[in-house]
Each structure stands twice: as structure tokens, then as C-alpha cells.
Amino acid sequence: MDALDLGRIIKAYDVRGVVPDELSPTAARAIGQAFARVVAVPEGASRVVIGRDMRDSGPELVAAFADGVRSAGVDVVLIGQCSTDGLYFASGRLDAPGAMFTASHNPARYNGIKLCRAGARPVGQDSGLAEVRRVAQELLDAGGAGGPDGPASDAVTGNLTEQDLLGDYAAFLRSLVDLSGIRPLKVVVDAGNGMAGLTAPAVLGTATGLAELPVELVPMYFELDGSFPNHEANPLEPANLLDLQAAVVAQEADLGLAFDGDADRCFVVDERGAAVSPSAVTALVGLREVEREKAAGRTATVIHNLITSRSVPDLLGAAEAEVVRTRVGHSFIKAEMAAHDAVFGGEHSAHYYFRDFWFADTGMLAALHVLGALGSQPHPASALAEMYTPYSASGEINSTVADAGATAERVREVYHEAYPDAVVDTLDGLTVAHWDGLHPQWWFNLRASNTEPLLRLNVEAADEDIMIKVRDDVLSLVREEDAT
Structure with missing residues (x-):
């Protein structure tokens, strides 16, 4: 039997594949051994911490990965079921490299x-993941991880222990945002049968022995079930928010929160059942963190990716923050967070990063900030969101294309000729901005998918009519059948 090709499952940011055809226990063991050799041992780490989500395949894969780590003489700490930000907490608190077994949504x-x-700290394509893949592939090709126990030369020598950190995780997040003085709020939380079913009652409720908050928690789909029987655990798709939106209105709740499968992303629904833009959440949370830094006499830096709304740099810049624009993708934003010692970072995909959380992303901490902002003033969530949503946006629109590069170049040429005063940059794909001091105000970004023959379009404008025109004009160029 041919060795597994890890190039199919080890991508730019993480490992992702079908079990067991692509991601098998044998592959997991090889990746664990490679991770120990490439990351843990060179850093002088004595242990690796491992968590997993609610998927049925998790325990077997975790056991194999742990054996691989231990075969390199490195100890393993298993923390059981957790959210991805729970694993980041464990990595920070224990000062240990970590592995989270999840396929998110x-x-x-x-x-x-x-x-x-x-x-x-992230492990991505340019920060160790490519080397992990190379070493793991060599182990597989040489038969070094061919069996569940490995060959005799790979005998397990590291120790294995278990530790429950859920209560510490919840207490730490609660220590960062004080909700004790907010007005009473009724909040519907849709866990999508993912890990928020574990973390939401731990952080927002009293499941871990913390003091009761003035928050009435209405649970939706809290049963941990990796088959996702109710809907996909991907709130980025509007269809997956419908149940939450209906429940918020029916319950006459103040707010709705939706989490993805591994609960590292958080989406917000206002009291009318309308989805709140993640860019608005980025601006709201960013301003809270900036004000906290200013109160401490420090200049705040905030990171945002290039497809967040222009309201983010507008509002944060007006609040005297240093604002840094970066590429899409958590490895890029985490690197910029650390490089600039940024207090906060946000992505339009609803990933939110905090300096006080080891520069890592945590949807639950962002949710606490939203609750704090809402509960500290009398207005409804819709009025609060409106303050941070001054422009009209298209959302992300995907188009299948034969040649993403050639298509983007065609669009660039057309817009350069039609709008010579527009600013063009290629930080991440193609961005054309007719904004600063120009009228009408609009910008768009075209980015190629890392894994599919797609171009992703995001458009924003000062009003909806302009946004629709730019959106439709760019899509007509992108989807033009005859490029000649």
C-alpha cells in the first residue's frame, strides 16, 4: 500500500482531511512525532498539550498523535474536550506547545x-508547518510510523497525564471583562452542537462555580454532537443563523450569539434577529480595548485584515489608536499582533485576537466584550450595531474561474483605465480603493482561494446603490466567459 500523501491534508494553516482515508491514526502518529521533533524539542519544551472537539474520530486520533509525541521523548498533557481557544489558553497557561483536534465547521x-x-504562538506554512509535513512524510515513507505502535526504535518514552482546565479557562476570561455591573440581559446562544455547548455555560453561567452574572442564558443545540444534526456549525453561512434569529425574536431576547464547531469564532444577532457585521464587532471591541489602554497611559495598536469595513480604521484612528492593516489569515494577523504588541485584532470572518490572550483568537472573550458594551448602556443591540456600521457591504461572493490570476489582472486593467485616481494594491489579492478624498466612495478586494479555483469578492461603498453597482460591474468582469 502506498504511503499517505500528507500534502493533501497539511495546508497553509492547519491539518484538515477526511477520516480515515486522508487523516488516519497512522498519519496522526507521524505528525505527532514530527511536531515533537520540529517544534517541541528545539524549543526545549518538556511537554505538549492536546485537546479535541466533539467529533467521534477525535479520541483515536489524539491517542495516535500523543504516541508520536511521546516516542520523541516528550511528555503529553491531555485536556480532553475543549474549544480551540481553550487549547490556546492551555498552551499559554502551561507554556507548552499544543495541538487541537478539530475540523471546525x-x-x-x-x-x-x-x-x-x-x-x-502560531504554527503555519512559514513558521514550522511545512517542516512538520516534510518530517512526517519522511517517517511515513520510511515506515517509521507505519503501525499504531510504531517500530521498536520509536518506543514510547514520554509520560502521559490528564488535566481539566475548563474552570481555569472560564475564570481567566471572566477576569478580563467585568460584567457584574451590567443591566440584566437575556441572551440566546446557538452552539450548533459544537464546543460552545461546553464553554458557554462554563463562562456565562455557573457550571464551573463562578459567580452568577446578570445574564439569562437561553441554550440552543448545546448537546455535543459531531454529526451536527441541526445545522452546520458555520455561522458565516446565513442559512445557519436562521434558527438563532427566530429564537431571539420569539424569546424577546436582547442578543443572540452563534459559535462555530470549535467555538473560536463568535457571530452576533441583534434583538430584531438581524446579523451584526463582524466588522462592527471588531470596531466595538477594538474601541473598548483602546480606551482601556489610553486609561493606562499607553498608546494602543489594533490590527485588522484588509476585508474588514473601512469603519474599523476610521473609528479606531479617530480614537488615537495605531491601526495596522494585514492579510487575511490567522497566521498573518497573529504575527502582526506580536510584532506590534497590539492590544486587539479583528477579522471579518469573526476571528478576534487579544494581547491579553497570548495574541490568540477567542470568540468567547469577544462575546464578553459585546455583552459588556450592550449591558453598560440602555439602548438595544440594533442601535449599538448601527453606530459601527456606516457603510454598505456586499459580503463575500465566490466565483469559479479557470485562471484566478489572469481574471484578477483583467479586472485591474479595466479599473485602472476607468478610475486612474483609484489606489491599487496587492497586499492580499487585488484591492482597488476609490475612497480617501474621492467621490463616490467604494473599494473592492479580489482574493484567490488557497484550495479551490475560486475568486472571492468583497465590496464596500458609502451607500448601497454604489455598492451594488461596483459589485455587479466587478462580477460581470470576473464571470465573463470570453476574456478575449
Whole structure:
């Protein structure tokens, strides 16, 4: 039987594949051994911490990965079921490299691994993941991880222990945002049968022995079930928010929160059942963190990716923050967070990063900030969101194309000729901005998918009519059948 091709499942940011055809226990063991050799041992780490989500394939894959780590003489600490930000917390608190077994919102047949260095520092394509893949592939090709126990030369020598950190995780998040003085709020939380079913009652409720908050928690789909029987655990898709939106209105709740499968992303629904833009959440949370820094006499830096709303740099810049624009993708934003000692970072995909959380992303901490902002003033969530949503946006629109590069170049040429005063940059794909001091105000970004023959379009404008025109004009160029 031919060796597994790890290039199919180890991508730019993490490991993701179908179990067991692509991500098998044998592959997991090889990746664990490679991770120990490439990351843990060179850093002088004595242990690796491992968590997993609710997928049925998790325990077997975790056991194999742990054996691989231990065969390199490195100890393993198992923290059991947790959210991805729970694993980051463990990595930071224990100062140990970590591995989170999750496929986030992917269907049940998938699983994956998110890897980090000690202190929750990212492991991506340019920060160790490519080397992990190379070493793991060599082990597989040489038969070094061919069986569940490996060959005699790979005898397990590291120790294995278990530790429950859920209560510490909840207490730590609660220590960062004081909700004790907010007005009473009724909040519907849709866990999508993912890990928020464990973390939401731990953080927002009294499940871990913390003091009761003035928050009435209305649970939706809290049963941990990796088959996702109710809807996909991907709130980025509007269809997956419908149940929450209906429940918020029916319950006359103040707010709705939706989490993805591994609960590292958080989406917000206002009291009318309308989805709140993640860019608005980025601006809201960012301003809270900036004000906290200013009160401490420090200048705040905030990171945002290039497809967040222009309201983010507008509002944060007006609040005297240093604002840094970066590429899409958590490895890029985490690197910029650390490089600039940024207090906060946000992505339009609803990933939110905090300096006080080891520069890592945590949807639950962002949710606490939203509750704090809402509960500290009398207005409804819709009025609060409106303050941070001054422009009209298209959302992300995907188009299948034969040649993403050639298509983007065609669009660039057309817009350069039609709008010579527009600013063009290629930080991440193609961005054309007719904004600063120009009228009408609009910008768009075209980015190629890393894994599919797609171009992703995001458009924003000062009003809806302009946004619709730019959106439709760019899409007509992108989807033009005859490029000649």
C-alpha cells in the first residue's frame, strides 16, 4: 500500500482531511512525532498539550498523535474536550506547545489539527508547518510510523497525564471583562452542537462555580454532537443563523450569539434577529480595548485584515489608536499582533485576537466584550450595531474561474483605465480603493482561494446603490466567459 500523501491534508494553516482515508491514526502518529521533533524539542519544551472537539474520530486520533509525541521523548498533557481557544489558553497557561483536534465547521467525516508553539504562538506554512509535513512524510515513507505502535526504535518514552482546565479557562476570561455591573440581559446562544455547548455555560453561567452574572442564558443545540444534526456549525453561512434569529425574536431576547464547531469564532444577532457585521464587532471591541489602554497611559495598536469595513480604521484612528492593516489569515494577523504588541485584532470572518490572550483568537472573550458594551448602556443591540456600521457591504461572493490570476489582472486593467485616481494594491489579492478624498466612495478586494479555483469578492461603498453597482460591474468582469 502506498504511503499517505500528507500534502493533501497539511495546508497553509492547519491539518484538515477526511477520516480515515486522508487523516488516519497512522498519519496522526507521524505528525505527532514530527511536531515533537520540529517544534517541541528545539524549543526545549518538556511537554505538549492536546485537546479535541466533539467529533467521534477525535479520541483515536489524539491517542495516535500523543504516541508520536511521546516516542520523541516528550511528555503529553491531555485536556480532553475543549474549544480551540481553550487549547490556546492551555498552551499559554502551561507554556507548552499544543495541538487541537478539530475540523471546525467541516462535516462529520472530517477532522483536523491546529498546532501552536508554547504561548499559543502560531504554527503555519512559514513558521514550522511545512517542516512538520516534510518530517512526517519522511517517517511515513520510511515506515517509521507505519503501525499504531510504531517500530521498536520509536518506543514510547514520554509520560502521559490528564488535566481539566475548563474552570481555569472560564475564570481567566471572566477576569478580563467585568460584567457584574451590567443591566440584566437575556441572551440566546446557538452552539450548533459544537464546543460552545461546553464553554458557554462554563463562562456565562455557573457550571464551573463562578459567580452568577446578570445574564439569562437561553441554550440552543448545546448537546455535543459531531454529526451536527441541526445545522452546520458555520455561522458565516446565513442559512445557519436562521434558527438563532427566530429564537431571539420569539424569546424577546436582547442578543443572540452563534459559535462555530470549535467555538473560536463568535457571530452576533441583534434583538430584531438581524446579523451584526463582524466588522462592527471588531470596531466595538477594538474601541473598548483602546480606551482601556489610553486609561493606562499607553498608546494602543489594533490590527485588522484588509476585508474588514473601512469603519474599523476610521473609528479606531479617530480614537488615537495605531491601526495596522494585514492579510487575511490567522497566521498573518497573529504575527502582526506580536510584532506590534497590539492590544486587539479583528477579522471579518469573526476571528478576534487579544494581547491579553497570548495574541490568540477567542470568540468567547469577544462575546464578553459585546455583552459588556450592550449591558453598560440602555439602548438595544440594533442601535449599538448601527453606530459601527456606516457603510454598505456586499459580503463575500465566490466565483469559479479557470485562471484566478489572469481574471484578477483583467479586472485591474479595466479599473485602472476607468478610475486612474483609484489606489491599487496587492497586499492580499487585488484591492482597488476609490475612497480617501474621492467621490463616490467604494473599494473592492479580489482574493484567490488557497484550495479551490475560486475568486472571492468583497465590496464596500458609502451607500448601497454604489455598492451594488461596483459589485455587479466587478462580477460581470470576473464571470465573463470570453476574456478575449
